[in-house]
Amino acid sequence: MVIKYFSWIREHIGKSEESFDLPSEVTTINELINYLNGLNDKYKHAFAKRSLIKIAVNKTYSPIESKINNNDEVAFFPPVTGG
């Protein structure tokens, strides 16, 4: 699985991208966030305000309950501010 981070979420976590094998018990975005939060406090800090986290699975906006698998590209980012 590839995970991408943008904007201040990227800064909190300290990297823009990482890839690893998804543990078999992690099957949704929500579980993925819980899993990452267990790794260290940087993730906890980045994901603290759930309502500010937007999620994309394979470059498409997706809800937090979305099913994911090891071939997916998941992205976490704040509400967009372009234009």
Place this chain on the structure above:
Amino acid sequence: MVIKYFSWIREHIGKSEESFDLPSEVTTINELINYLNGLNDKYKHAFAKRSLIKIAVNKTYSPIESKINNNDEVAFFPPVTGG
């Protein structure tokens, strides 16, 4: 008084502008049109479809009942088609 004509009204009447002393009995636009219609058939032809005639007095849209005097500039033209 100066009268200006535009577009096909100008073509029907055969001139773009004319000036003359307003007869004392002509006090409104409506009376002016009747007066001009009495001069010759070119005016009658130009003013035949009253609903298609727009009027400006001193460069401001004005209704057919408007009072006019000898110092005014009156213009007759069809509905506009710019833009």
Place this chain on the structure above:
Amino acid sequence: MKKKNSPLIDIKIQSEDFDVTKENKKLHNNQPGAIVNFVGIVRGVDEKKNETIDSLSLEHYPGMTELEIENIVKESCQRWDISAVTVIHRIGKLLPSDQIVFVGVASKHRQNAFDGCNFVMDWLKTKAPFWKVEENKNKKKWVEFNSLDNDATKKWKT
């Protein structure tokens, strides 16, 4: 929203073409965040009659044209917080695909710029004293007023 600063207003009736990039630079008054442009382009067909048009000629009422456009632009600046407006309308002979009219509206906020530009165009179409004659081979035909243009102004009557 009411206006806060005096907007820059520029109205030009000219036979020469215009350059949108250059016009937009002049609209940079009071730090706008948004510029909306309308550019009208001469089409090579009369849609109603499905006839080809070789060229178009524009006549106008000098003096009244500028006054009417100024009234429309000032009304738009009363309705929305607008920092600058430019209107350019060409006259004389034009060919298909030529630019014919430009309305540029600058504002801090994009919806004001959109609404202001749309408003100016709608009223220009129904109020500004221009008349188009279409030329096709040796035939000349005065363009008829489109009643849809009257309908378009109704959205502003509130």
Place this chain on the structure above:
Amino acid sequence: MKKKNSPLIDIKIQSEDFDVTKENKKLHNNQPGAIVNFVGIVRGVDEKKNETIDSLSLEHYPGMTELEIENIVKESCQRWDISAVTVIHRIGKLLPSDQIVFVGVASKHRQNAFDGCNFVMDWLKTKAPFWKVEENKNKKKWVEFNSLDNDATKKWKT
């Protein structure tokens, strides 16, 4: 109105500036009578905090950005009879008064061009994955999402 011809669609994410006049020439597909442009310009003040901004930097999500904008543009072409749409969004470092975004929409009829352009901008502001960071002396501050941008999209939900 439904579309009649296949519209030209051009979407570019780039650090270079753009020229509105040149972009408008490329929008001359299928004899449009109307082109509406939106040009976003970097402002030198953060309005909420009344702070000066020295520069702005834009980050985006390559691949997703293009997809999201394409979806928005295609939706606009379903809703209105549009002949061509160009969207250019700049990334990287920008200074106050720089152009940041361009949306150009061409159509036979002006209201379609106005609505299409307005629609694309409203959804781009809420959907396209760009993030701005403001730089002021040595301080960096990520711009916060403006809830008014969410409100703006409500006018299209019918």
